[in-house]
Amino acid sequence: xxxxxxxxxxxxxxxxxxxxxxxxxxxxxxxxxxxxxxxxxxxxxxxxxxxxxxxxxxxxxxxxxxxxxxxxxxxxxxxxxxxxxxxxxxxxxxxxxxxxxxxxxxxxxxxxxxxxxxxxxxxxxxxxxxxxxxxxxxxxxxxxxxxxxxxxxxxxxxxxxxxxxxxxxxxxxxxxxxxxxxxxxxxxxxxxxxxxxxxxxxxxxxxxxxxxxxxxxxxxxxxxxxxxxxxxxxxxxxxxxxxxxxxxxxxxxxxxxxxxxxxxxxxxxxxxxxxxxxxxxxxxxxxxxxxxxxxxxxxxxxxxxxxxxxxxxxxxxxxxxxxxxxxxxxxxxxxxxxxxxxxxxxxxxxxxxxxxxxxxxxxxxxxxxxxxxxxxxxxxxxxxxxxxxxxxxxxxxxxxxxxxxxxxxxxxxxxxxxx
RNA sequence: GCGGUUGUAGCUCAGGCGGUUAGAGUGCCAGGUUGUGGCCCUGGAGGUCGUGGGUUCGAGUCCCAUCAGCCGCCCCA
Numbered sequence: 001x002x003x004x005x006x007x008x009x010x011x012x013x014x015x016x017x018x019x020x021x022x023x024x025x026x027x028x029x030x031x032x033x034x035x036x037x038x039x040x041x042x043x044x045x046x047x048x049x050x051x052x053x054x055x056x057x058x059x060x061x062x063x064x065x066x067x068x069x070x071x072x073x074x075x076x077x078x079x080x081x082x083x084x085x086x087x088x089x090x091x092x093x094x095x096x097x098x099x100x101x102x103x104x105x106x107x108x109x110x111x112x113x114x115x116x117x118x119x120x121x122x123x124x125x126x127x128x129x130x131x132x133x134x135x136x137x138x139x140x141x142x143x144x145x146x147x148x149x150x151x152x153x154x155x156x157x158x159x160x161x162x163x164x165x166x167x168x169x170x171x172x173x174x175x176x177x178x179x180x181x182x183x184x185x186x187x188x189x190x191x192x193x194x195x196x197x198x199x200x201x202x203x204x205x206x207x208x209x210x211x212x213x214x215x216x217x218x219x220x221x222x223x224x225x226x227x228x229x230x231x232x233x234x235x236x237x238x239x240x241x242x243x244x245x246x247x248x249x250x251x252x253x254x255x256x257x258x259x260x261x262x263x264x265x266x267x268x269x270x271x272x273x274x275x276x277x278x279x280x281x282x283x284x285x286x287x288x289x290x291x292x293x294x295x296x297x298x299x300x301x302x303x304x305x306x307x308x309x310x311x312x313x314x315x316x317x318x319x320x321x322x323x324x325x326x327x328x329x330x331x332x333x334x335x336x337x338x339x340x341x342x343x344x345x346x347x348x349x350x351x352x353x354x355x356x357x358x359x360x361x362x363x364x365x366x367x368x369x370x371x372x373x374x375x376x377x378x379x380x381x382x383x384x385x386x387x388x389x390x391x392x393x394x395x396x397x398x399x400x401x402x403x404x405x406x407x408x409x410x411x412x413x414x415x416x417x418x419x
Numbered sequence: 420g421c422g423g424u425u426g427u428a429g430c431u432c433a434g435g436c437g438g439u440u441a442g443a444g445u446g447c448c449a450g451g452u453u454g455u456g457g458c459c460c461u462g463g464a465g466g467u468c469g470u471g472g473g474u475u476c477g478a479g480u481c482c483c484a485u486c487a488g489c490c491g492c493c494c495c496a
Contacts, residue, residue, distance in 0.1 A: 058494095059420095059493085059494055059495080060494085060495080063420070063494095064494080064495085081495095081496090110496080112494095112495075112496095114420085114493095114494075114495080115420075115421085115492095115493090115494095116487085116488080116489090117488095117489070117490065117491080118489070118490075119495095119496080120494085120495070120496080121496095124496065125496085126496060127496095128496095191493095193493075207494090208493090209492090209493080209494090210492095210493085257495090258494070258495060279495065279496065280496070281496065282495085282496075304496060305496070306495085306496025307496080308496075309496055310496090333454090333455080335454065364448090365449080365450095365454090366454050366455060367449095367450095367452080367454090367455070367456075368448080368449085368456095369455090369456090370455050370456040370457095371456050371457085372456085373456065374456035374457060375456080375457090378456095381455075381456075383454080383455070385454060386454090387454085395454095395455090397455070397456085399456065399457090405455080
């Protein structure tokens with residue numbers, strides 16, 4: 001299991017909870033600066049929500065969902081992605097207000113029943129945003145720039161942004177016919193998977209990474225050339241905006257992505273040199289999804305970013321984000337039962353004053369307590385012995401500096417350590 | 420879903436052709452220092468050998484299944 005461990009137990013660097021917090025903090029900062037608000041949705045939703053939104057023919061729905069029946073006989077699924085639950089919550093809680101945008105972000109554990117490997121886990125985390133209520137290319141550009149800005153702030157610079165337009169229900173069927181006509185004579189040159197896709201989900205043939213499929217479809221008609229007027233104008237406007245924002249991108253006419261709900265803009269951020277696990281984020285526009293989920297026709301766009309993949313990318317790039325200092329300021333060393341009781345009171349007083357502190361709770365030797373203080377990285381050892389307590393004082397030893405040990409009155413301890 | 424590989428102490432790993440009380444390093448605990456961390460020395464504790472079956476007089480070792488990790492494919496974050 002990929003447990004996320006405290007910093008004090010060194011393991012794979014990216015498994016430290018402090019690093020997760022650091023990445024999440026960067027994401028939250030970027031979102032907050034851009035006017036997004038956090039939404040938290042349940043891990044479990046009705047199965048139907050996902051089969052309808054993601055699409056029956058997709059890999060995720062057909063073989064990768066953790067689905068089961070409740071005691072009451074309802075079919076539920078652990079969410080395999082973040083968008084559909086957000087849409088459901090948006091509708092159910094009336095977050096839409098007439099004629100205005102809703103900008104949301106989420107940090108969600110998601111679940112897919114698939115074979116694990118580096119950077120791919122059955123339970124993983126995605127951070128993402130959803131913008132509901134606008135079809136303006138300006139919004140597409142903001143969402144993409146938000147994702148790019150997140151990577152930039154993390155320091156992951158070895159990335160490439162790929163975009164495409166997958167059209168709309170108006171122009172896609174026409175393209176679909178073009179593609180089918182092109183592929184039909186080439187069917188025997190393609191993989192079994194692609195022959196299946198030919199019948200079930202032709203656009204996904206383009207996404208195949210099999211070399212035989214890539215070769216066969218190399219000169220296939222491009223979706224971007226078959227867009228209707230509205231989609232073409234939208235895509236052109238987005239490309240202009242990205243250039244204005246100085247966000248480098250490449251056009252990938254074969255980019256389709258794994259969800260059926262995408263319309264027009266689709267994009268992916270890949271981190272080069274990470275082998276099988278190249279995509280570290282992706283998203284797109286889904287102008288029909290809200291309606292599909294039972295709401296009013298509402299355009300939307302969003303993206304999802306894999307937290308684990310970001311952490312691995314950071315690790316392999318040798319980037320150390322600033323992480324929380326978990327070392328206590330003070331460690332109380334108590335010599336006997338009376339002193340331990342006194343220490344308990346001091347711990348409370350110090351903590352109330354905002355001074356992080358800890359102590360040993362057993363009857364261990366002074367040497368062992370000092371060793372623990374040192375190991376925890378405490379700045380001060382506060383020594384409570386019979387002698388000191390008889391004078392209502394304690395000995396203060398600086399475990400990191402070279403200052404000589406001194407005695408201080410207990411009454412002044414909180415003030416001394418608060419500095 | 421497919422292929423390869425690994426699973427032994429908290430951690431990193433040894434354990435020729437199956438044979439008696441399963442080892443090392445590190446970490447942990449105690450002592451050396453009757454009340455003082457890091458360095459050093461000595462000692463100690465700690466293991467259902469991933470799990471479940473099977474073969475055998477006897478399985479950490481061989482066989483099967485299963486789970487998990489890692490790597491590749493597919494797909495995706």
